[in-house]
Amino acid sequence: MANQKKGGAVAAVGGFFKSVGGFLSDFGTAFVKGDVFVKLSAVWMGAGYARRRQYAKAVIMTALEAAVIAFTIVFAMQYVPKFGTLGTVTMERVFNMQTMKSEFNDYDNSFSILLFSLFSFVIWAAALVIWMKNIINVYRLQKMDEAGEHINTFREDLHSYIEDKFHITLLTLPVLGITVFTFVPILLLIFVAFTNYDQQHMPPSALFSWTGFTNFLSLFGGGGLTTTFSYAFVRVLGWTLVWAFFATFTTYIGGILLSLLLNSQKTRAPRFWRTLFIITIAVPQFVSLLLVRNFFSNGGIVNTICANIGLTGFLRNIGLVSTSYIPFLSAPGWAHVMIILINIWIGIPYQMLIATGVLMNLPADQLESARVDGAKPYQIFAKITMPYMLFVTGPALVTDFVKNINNFNVIYLLTEGVYTTTNQAMANSQAKEVDLLVTWLFRLTQDYYNYKMASAIGIIVFIICAVFTLFAFNRMIGNGREEDYQ
Amino acid sequence: MKKMKSNRTSRIIGHNVLIGVLAFIWLIPIVWLVCTSFSSYPGMNTSTFFPKEWSLIHYQKLFHPDTVQQFPRWFMNTFIIACFTTVISTSFVVMVAYATSVLRFPMRKPLMNMAVILNLFPGMLSMIAVYFVLKTFNLTNSYAGLIMVYSGSAGLGYLIAKGFFDTVPRALCEAARIDGCSEARIFWQIVIPMSRPILVYTVISSFLAPWMDFVFAKMILNAGISANYTVAIGLYKMLDKSLINSYFTIFCCGGVLVSVPISILFFIMQKFYVEGITGGAVKG
Structure with missing residues (x-):
């Protein structure tokens, strides 16, 4: 599955540009070879249809064109011209002589300017595609007319949306959803990273403006005196990678071992045992993680037990603990190890499920012949089971690594409000030693309104994930060949 | 022959005990969740694993909302x-x-x-x-x-x-x-x-x-x-x-x-x- 999903990421980029090229050349041909009505369609989008007596379509296209023009004049022109500066008029209270009241002036809202300009760009891009597509369609109609073929009536056109154009009916809404809730936000994030949008520059009361690569510079150590972002960034990034590595591999190996253990012929009642393990992941994470965090809290039950059996005293004697309790989740080092251990608890049953599914399809004849040849169990594991698992779940392993880089839940639910950093430099940039890039970014936006840095961090996270994925997949597999399975 | 068989039985027992121990570790927090929910004490029980007194009172409270919990x-x-x-x-x-x-x-x-x-x-x-x-x-x-x-x-x-x-x-x-x-x-x-x-x-x-x-x-x-x-x-x-x-x-x-x-x-x-x-x- 994952194989198809990301296998062709490199080919995807290439394929995308190729089809764009094809579309452009179609458009060129249509425009150059079309008759006067096709050319007229470039100005009046309904022209070509009207000439071929598709009046309903002509009306629709004209209305669409009018709508885009109206949108441009009434809406877009308020924002797009200010896109270069992101607004110049700050909000002020002015006394209105007519109403005898203090009112706000006609101020600029930088964020609205940025967002709605972006919105206009997307609409215009869509309109441009429709406009080009329209010319191609009209040219096709012209050729059909010349060849004396039947031209669809409006009713037939409508009918085609449940026939050969059914994909348009199916895809319009989902694609719209993805555009609005994934595509535009990502663009917005990229733009915000190049501004100084933060608590001191919060619309509507203040303006923000373009600052170029300043935010990235301060992440990478050019920040000057006031910020310590580069210091925190290196540490948070380091822990993010360490965490992602351990979280992925411990649960992956553990999951395979557990599933081998459960599916062994020696196991009695395997379904019962499997159910017990699955219960752990069936409980929502916000319940189980919040619970575990209190289980291991400074005054919690585990600490009481450790104190009673003398473990706390022992650890204090050898110098691992300096407090009267064991700081499982509240001191650096301890918290890092505990988080990885707790993640093992949460992650292994999940990996066990996946591994069980894959191992069911393990070629049984290979195992059998290995056993006949006298291979030891660990030899079978190392030479047959693991290579097979790696072959099948390799792509999923890469996806898991990326997911762990962004594993917000585990870190946030375990440490937020429990772990307080004592490192002043980290605290200055609102980071903690146990933060991942995403939890740091979340805190920066939610509690400190530091959108500019959060966006810059977000872009860095994307680059790390994308480069890692592309690199790993390019080495592991080629393009997904979905047609082979049909 | 007999020795081999008993050897096999003990291996099976060992195998299942190992799984049992793992399952036990995995279920501790869940068991703790269920047990604590039946405690009569409203705060966190920090001294013992099982509640000292069992009761259903907090389930009843759960269905009688106050300003914090609804x-x-x-x-x-x-x-x-x-x-x-x-x-x-x-x-x-x-x-x-x-x-x-x-x-x-x-x-x-x-x-x-x-x-x-x-x-x-x-x-x-x-x-x-x-x-x-x-x-x-x-x-x-x-x-x-x-x-x-x-x-x-x-x-x-x-x-x-x-x-x-x-x-x-x-x-x-x-x-x-x-x-x-x-x-x-x-x-x-x-x-x-x-x-x-x-x-x-x-x-x-x-x-x-x-x-x-x-x-x-x-x-x-x-x-x-x-x-x-x-x-x-x-x-x-x-x-x-x-x-x-x-x-x-x-x-x-x-x-x-x-x-x-x-x-x-x-x-x-x-x-x-x-x-x-x-x-x-x-x-x-």
Whole structure:
């Protein structure tokens, strides 16, 4: 599955540009070879249809064109011209002589300017595609007319949306959803990273403006005196990678071992045992993680037990603990190890499920012949089971690594409000030693309104994930060949 | 010979004991959750594993809301959000999966390639930007915003369902087409009825998303009033430092009550997921 999903990421980029090229050349041909009505369609989008007596379509296209023009004049022109500066008029209270009241002036809202300009760009891009597509369609109609073929009536056109154009009916809404809730936000994030949008520059009361690569510079150590972002960034990034590595591999190996253990012929009642393990992941994470965090809290039950059996005293004697309790989740080092251990608890049953599914399809004849040849169990594991698992779940392993880089839940639910950093430099940039890039970014936006840095961090996270994925997949597999399975 | 047999028996016992020990470790926190929920003491029990006194009083309190805890309300809120999300997400996923799997059209490959690239962006990141957008339209602290966040981009998660549709025999669709069946009818009357496992899987997994989610709910409903929270946010707020001593046991009760239906759905989904993957493979 994952194989198809990301296998062709490199080919995807290439394929995308190729089809764009094809579309452009179609458009060129249509425009150059079309008759006067096709050319007229470039100005009046309904022209070509009207000439071929598709009046309903002509009306629709004209209305669409009018709508885009109206949108441009009434809406877009308020924002797009200010896109270069992101607004110049700050909000002020002015006394209105007519109403005898203090009112706000006609101020600029930088964020609205940025967002709605972006919105206009997307609409215009869509309109441009429709406009080009329209010319191609009209040219096709012209050729059909010349060849004396039947031209669809409006009713037939409508009918085609449940026939050969059914994909348009199916895809319009989902694609719209993805555009609005994934595509535009990502663009917005990229733009915000190049501004100084933060608590001191919060619309509507203040303006923000373009600052170029300043935010990235301060992440990478050019920040000057006031910020310590580069210091925190290196540490948070380091822990993010360490965490992602351990979280992925411990649960992956553990999951395979557990599933081998459960599916062994020696196991009695395997379904019962499997159910017990699955219960752990069936409980929502916000319940189980919040619970575990209190289980291991400074005054919690585990600490009481450790104190009673003398473990706390022992650890204090050898110098691992300096407090009267064991700081499982509240001191650096301890918290890092505990988080990885707790993640093992949460992650292994999940990996066990996946591994069980894959191992069911393990070629049984290979195992059998290995056993006949006298291979030891660990030899079978190392030479047959693991290579097979790696072959099948390799792509999923890469996806898991990326997911762990962004594993917000585990870190946030375990440490937020429990772990307080004592490192002043980290605290200055609102980071903690146990933060991942995403939890740091979340805190920066939610509690400190530091959108500019959060966006810059977000872009860095994307680059790390994308480069890692592309690199790993390019080495592991080629393009997904979905047609082979049909 | 006899020695070998007893050797084998002890190996089997050792094997099962090992699994038992592991299962025991894995279940400790869950057992603690259930036990604590029956405690008569409202705060966290820090001295013993099992409560000193057992009682049902906190389950009763759970159904008598006060200013902090309004569990029945939260449960209803989450349920409503989950229902809307299920309808929208499921239809988006099925529509995209069907279009990319069964239909052939020029934009198919480019669109799928776009999806690959967009999927490289971690959802978490785009959601921070979605938050900006929702704030501009005043949709934060509203269910509409949350539902949109859960289901708006659902189309991107079409790959599992597509994998299933890929295994539906093409000959069936071809035959229907030759008999003059429209594409829409093939979709509704041939492929959809054959795809029960993957439909159930999609429905349950999109229904579970709002119940399991914490981040987006916190981001979008954070500033709202208690009565509007979802279960996740409500339970999280109960563990605030100032509240934990009087609400910890109620938190456990809420946790148990939420986990029971979710676990059941999770187990059903499990089964259908495996069926959706393997059942499809046999058919193809």
